[in-house]
Amino acid sequence: MSNFENLSRRELLRISALSIGGTAFLAACGKQSGVQSSANIASAGSVPSLQPANSGDITDIVLLRTAASLEYNAIDTYNMVIEDGLLTGDFAKLSDAAKRFRDDHVAHAAAINSLVVSLGGKAHECANERVDRLYIQPALKLITTEGNEDTSRDVVALAHALENLATQTYQGVVGSLTSPKLRGDAMRIAHDEARHAVVLAQVLNPGFASVGPTVNEATGKANVASVPSAFGALAIIQVSLGKANAEGVKPSLNMETPSLNGLIYDNVTC
Amino acid sequence: MPIAKQRAPRSAPPKQPTSNDKQLLAFAQEAELAVHDLYATVVSSSKFTGDEAAMLSMFTEHHKAYAQAINGLLGKEATNRRNESIYQTYVGQLTTMQSIYATLQALENTLAKTHIDILGNLEGIDGAQLVASIITAEARHAAVFGTLPTLSLSSALDNPAASIAPASSAPATPETTVAP
Numbered sequence A: 001m002s003n004f005e006n007l008s009r010r011e012l013l014r015i016s017a018l019s020i021g022g023t024a025f026l027a028a029c030g031k032q033s034g035v036q037s038s039a040n041i042a043s044a045g046s047v048p049s050l051q052p053a054n055s056g057d058i059t060d061i062v063l064l065r066t067a068a069s070l071e072y073n074a075i076d077t078y079n080m081v082i083e084d085g086l087l088t089g090d091f092a093k094l095s096d097a098a099k100r101f102r103d104d105h106v107a108h109a110a111a112i113n114s115l116v117v118s119l120g121g122k123a124h125e126c127a128n129e130r131v132d133r134l135y136i137q138p139a140l141k142l143i144t145t146e147g148n149e150d151t152s153r154d155v156v157a158l159a160h161a162l163e164n165l166a167t168q169t170y171q172g173v174v175g176s177l178t179s180p181k182l183r184g185d186a187m188r189i190a191h192d193e194a195r196h197a198v199v200l201a202q203v204l205n206p207g208f209a210s211v212g213p214t215v216n217e218a219t220g221k222a223n224v225a226s227v228p229s230a231f232g233a234l235a236i237i238q239v240s241l242g243k244a245n246a247e248g249v250k251p252s253l254n255m256e257t258p259s260l261n262g263l264i265y266d267n268v269t270c
Numbered sequence B: 001m002p003i004a005k006q007r008a009p010r011s012a013p014p015k016q017p018t019s020n021d022k023q024l025l026a027f028a029q030e031a032e033l034a035v036h037d038l039y040a041t042v043v044s045s046s047k048f049t050g051d052e053a054a055m056l057s058m059f060t061e062h063h064k065a066y067a068q069a070i071n072g073l074l075g076k077e078a079t080n081r082r083n084e085s086i087y088q089t090y091v092g093q094l095t096t097m098q099s100i101y102a103t104l105q106a107l108e109n110t111l112a113k114t115h116i117d118i119l120g121n122l123e124g125i126d127g128a129q130l131v132a133s134i135i136t137a138e139a140r141h142a143a144v145f146g147t148l149p150t151l152s153l154s155s156a157l158d159n160p161a162a163s164i165a166p167a168s169s170a171p172a173t174p175e176t177t178v179a180p
Helices: A007-029 A058-083 A089-118 A129-144 A153-171 A180-204 B005-008 B019-044 B050-077 B083-089 B099-117 B127-149 B155-158
Strands: A237-240 A253-254
Touching: A007 A153, A058 A089, A058 A129, A058 A153, A058 A180, A089 A153, A129 A153, A129 A253, A153 A180, A153 A237, A153 A253, A153 B127, A180 B050, A180 B099, A180 B127, A180 B155, B005 B083, B019 B050, B019 B083, B019 B099, B019 B127, B083 B099, B099 B127, B127 B155
Parallel strands: none
Antiparallel strands: A237 A253
């Protein structure tokens, strides 16, 4: 026997009232006739329009074009360092090294773009806009902050971070490239970038004692290391740049290898 | 979402090492064990002290870690024996402090080139990712010997070594040389 058969008249009236009330409430929450909907309802301030992330198929070509774009980030940065004379004082002797690094990146970009073209893709011959906007430009802003007494050192720190970023990018795509030969080609370049990073690490933190990982006891942050771990890491790259605060601590900037929204898809042009 | 996960449905190379991969990885492991033993010989000679000795001990342990990690992929197919040819070729060169650094750098350069060749033939993703992570570390080891005790930019950046990877792993590029 159904339970509804046992309902009293009073209970039936209560259920009816609740149903009518609930329907009215839900109707009030819905879109109203003649009222223009606004994206700003229930928000403080204006909400910028959403821009969908660039997307597409992730192919070997896309991964290699992304790697090429990072090479141009490095080329542009070294060109600026050389042309603007940002290495001064004791760091001026690094100018030859900066030129060598720049030339290596030019060669790497050409090699990667050659692979891209051989796979049927279009060479990408400019920097990764997202890497530039999120990492390099903020870093340069910190470096050139008035009162920063370590401009040259910070330039080297930025270069060191970019070399590590390039190394990690190549190592990171090994798991995604479909061809073993392409993986070998990628790591042939990563091998060079890692060596660049060591030379710069030894400038920032020289000596045998700083080859392996160490920690700055005053700040608790990891010191720059030539060989920071036994295996090549795929981790956030933290770099300290700019004017130090009263405690002597510089602002930190975290860098990560390009992800889905930083890839150079087929439709991305320079 | 990580790129590899996004990509996975479209292309699916094997995850585990193939039988050909295992032969290449076995060679890599034996080479790592030989280099580990060469470093251990240097460390036990007490020619180096303080921070230099600590750095060399660290590199020694790194090579042991590489051999152990490869062992994890090979399982019971791992020989866990050093490559005697590599060991015997280099052990006589570990005499003076200068020749020791030159020899260790040559070894690191050789391993890096060899692993790049091997990587270019590995089908399995697990092995490829492991070898890739070893390549960047060994490139760093080699560069350290070019920066310390004094910086030589070409020594730090250039790798003149030839690959000693088994002939079957040689990619068809002019950049690599294959030893018999």
